[in-house]
Amino acid sequence: MANQLTIALAKGRILDETLPLLARAGIEPADDLSSSRKLVFATSEPDIKLVLIRSADVPTYVQYGAADIGVAGKDVLAEHGGDGLYESVDLGIAPCRMMTAGFEGKALPRFGLRVATKYPRLTRKFFLEQGRQVELIKLYGSMELAPIVGLADVIVDLVDTGNTLRANGLAPLQHIMDISSRLIVNRASLKTKNEAVKRLVERIEQAVEGDD
Ligand code: AMP
Numbered sequence: 001m002a003n004q005l006t007i008a009l010a011k012g013r014i015l016d017e018t019l020p021l022l023a024r025a026g027i028e029p030a031d032d033l034s035s036s037r038k039l040v041f042a043t044s045e046p047d048i049k050l051v052l053i054r055s056a057d058v059p060t061y062v063q064y065g066a067a068d069i070g071v072a073g074k075d076v077l078a079e080h081g082g083d084g085l086y087e088s089v090d091l092g093i094a095p096c097r098m099m100t101a102g103f104e105g106k107a108l109p110r111f112g113l114r115v116a117t118k119y120p121r122l123t124r125k126f127f128l129e130q131g132r133q134v135e136l137i138k139l140y141g142s143m144e145l146a147p148i149v150g151l152a153d154v155i156v157d158l159v160d161t162g163n164t165l166r167a168n169g170l171a172p173l174q175h176i177m178d179i180s181s182r183l184i185v186n187r188a189s190l191k192t193k194n195e196a197v198k199r200l201v202e203r204i205e206q207a208v209e210g211d212d
Pocket of ligand 1: 013073094095096157158159160161162163164165179
């Protein structure tokens with residue numbers, strides 16, 4: 001169906017801020033996304049449906065064309081690498097920073113630094129650019145615990161207010177990149193469903209601009 005479009009969204013912070021934006025673009029889910037256990041949702045637009053997946057999976061769904069469009073944090077996009085994706089609008093949603101963090105003032109080993117993160121690819125690249133080879137420890141959450149229990153010397157994680165780090169006796173150390181959520185588009189959909197995709201992206205762009 002040439003004009004059927006699927007938008008991939010992730011539950012949590014990004015979804016909470018994306019839904020009002022989509023509503024302003026005239027796209028409202030038929031059910032309450034936060035309370036439903038469904039994964040696929042019809043919308044007020046007969047040709048547009050939403051799928052709800054884990055944030056780290058959004059680029060993969062869009063890469064393979066299982067979704068035409070998605071909303072993903074720059075962190076998961078950069079970690080994914082961006083194959084098959086066209087990065088469109090910066091939605092300005094969920095802004096934060098990707099940082100290294102650890103105990104303030106603590107001397108770190110020059111060699112064999114152990115870094116816990118859910119972003120192994122970005123972390124390796126960041127330290128390699130500084131000429132440092134590190135031991136990466138892949139975690140899926142609660143990174144702040146790793147230095148406390150001696151699993152890692154430092155972590156690489158997202159920092160917004162810094163409260164989570166402070167609450168665990170840690171401090172931000174080095175800035176890696178600024179993060180916000182982006183609209184991403186499957187490269188093939190851009191060609192095969194050009195009109196429909198362009199129209200939808202424009203509507204979302206206008207909703208972002210109207211937000212200023
Ligand atoms: P904060 O305490 O405000 O610095 O927030 C830090 C915690 O929230 C960490 O567990 C981060 O992984 C998470 N976090 C912060 N900003 C974001 C974001 N934009 N998207 C997803 N998770 C975030």
